[in-house]
Amino acid sequence: MNVRLPLASARRAVCGVLVLLVAWPTIARSASLSMETAVALAAERSRLVASASAQSRAASELAVAAGQRPDPVLRLGLNNLPIDGPDRFSVTRDFMTMRSVGVMQELTRADKRAARVERAERNVALADVGRKQAVAEVQRDAALAWLDRSFAESMRDQLRRQIEQAQQQVQAAEALYRSSRGSQTEVFTARGDLEGLRDRLDETEREIDVATVRLARFVGDVAKEPLTSRPAFALAADDALPIERTLVVAERLSQENAALAEARVTDAERRSDWSVELMLSQRGPAYSNMVSINLSVPLQWDQKNRQDREHAARLAMLDEARARLEDAERAVEADIRASQAAWRNQERRLRRHDEALLPLAEQRSAAALAAYAAGSGSLAGVLEARRNALQVHLDRLRIEADIARLWAQLTFLMPQDGPTTSRTAP
Structure with a gap:
């Protein structure tokens, strides 16, 4: 029974199918996990x-408090209270008895408060560097976990292709044996080679499972989603990663600035702050009330062994911070240049595999198979050539994985807010 749709309905149905076909790649990609998505989600x-x-917010709050004066002190007192005689415990009959209330305020000098504010601001900068460093470390670890799974899956795909060829080789060896053109030894050899590939595939599946668990630490359940294709990894120019912008050096620089601010605080502490107090004392109704003004001045009687020593200690810590900064600059520069040199070396090896080793391995495998089919070669030669081709393919994947890891180490020296693979080669 044929059912005819109206022309308008048919057109709508066709348009719906076309829209679905056009949108399908986008729908399919929405369920995949890209490296950039994993990095952003991990952060x-x-x-x-x-x-x-x-911690950074806490340092910012403390910076505001550092510039304030100390709180005033409220003082309440009962002075000269008789404890014997006819006026004992009376607060009004003896002319010397006074009930006092006063306020004392420490007058912190402006330069000392400015030094404390500077110290707090340096601590804010140091905490902010720590936050950026945490972001960069999480992004780098998430990218490495994503790359580990991606390359493990590529190795699995390569092994599956080799297993398909090995299965065909087993079938061919069995057919030749049944036709008395091959030996049983060749059949066992082909089956052993197939089982060896299956064992390597199981090992690779284990590596994928481990990499997925590590990735799930950063991105959660979406780690089980399929991965998108890997981006292109390009080596940055030598001047694209200024040493002073790396977080390791930024942290050391912030530590030096914090040590300098601390030294300025101890220098300001060598000059003491005065305190002033205003007190109102009330006596009995027959006597006059009194007002007192007091000035307190700390006596730094042993300044050379206390305040000066503290300042000297802070200056020594400043020298330590400066030395660590210089050492960090040298270490970071050496690490970056070593990674760039390793990258260039691996790129040369990758080109050699693409231009020479892989074609030669495939040609050798094809020649061995053709010789075996013509009866002039052995199955052992075919299997050896195929194992060699597989090893060359896996070596190429490992080299590419090394390049990707070097890229991650160089890229996430600083946190990345946007796309992370748009670097240009020198």
């Missing part, structure tokens, strides 16, 4: 980043 979910952000 959002990380409790380490949340902890560092809280």
Whole structure:
């Protein structure tokens, strides 16, 4: 029974199918996990980043409090109260008895408060560097976990292709044996080679499972989603990563600035702050009330062994921070240049595999198979050539994985807010 749709309904149905076909790649991609998505999600979910952000907020709050004067002190007193005689415990009959209320305020000098504010601001900058460092570390670890799974899956795909060929080789060896053109030894050899590939596939599946668990630490359940294709990794120019912008050096620089601010505080502490007090004393109704004004001045009687020593200690810590900064600059520069040199070396090896080793391995495998089919070669030669081709393919994947890891180490020296693969080669 044929059912005819009206022309308008048919057109709507066709349009719906076309829209679905056009939108399908986007729908399919929405269920995939890209490296950039994994990196962004890891930074959002990380409790380490949340902890560092809280520490940065705490430092900002303390910076506001550092510039304030000390709180005034309220003083209440009962002076010269008789404890014997006819006026004992009376607060009004003896002319010397006074009920006093006063306020004392420490007059912190402006230069000392400015030094404390500077110290607090340097601590804010140091905490902010710590937050950025936490973000960069989480992003780098998430990218490495994503890359580990991606390359493990590529190795699995390569092994599956080799297993398909090995199964065909077993079938061919069995057919030749049944036709008395091959030996039983060749059948066992082909089956053993197939089982060896299956064992390597199981090992690779284990590596994928481990990499997925590690990735789930950063991105949660979406780690089980399929991965998108890997982005292109390009080596940055030598001047694209200024040494002073790396977080390791930024942290050391912030530590030096904090040590300098601390030294300025101890220098200001060598000059004491005065305190002033205003007190109102009330006596009995027959006597006059009194007002007192007091000035307190700390006596730094042993300044050379206390305040001066504290200042000298802070200056020594400043020298230590400067030395660590210089050492960090040298270490970071050496690490970056070593990574760039390793990258260039691996790129040369990758080109060699693409231009020479892989074609030669495939040609050798094809020649061995053709010789075996013509009866002039052995199955052992075919299997050896195929194992060699597989090893060359896996070596190429490992080299590409090394390049990707070097890229991650260089890229996430600083936190990344946007796309992370748009670097240009020198």
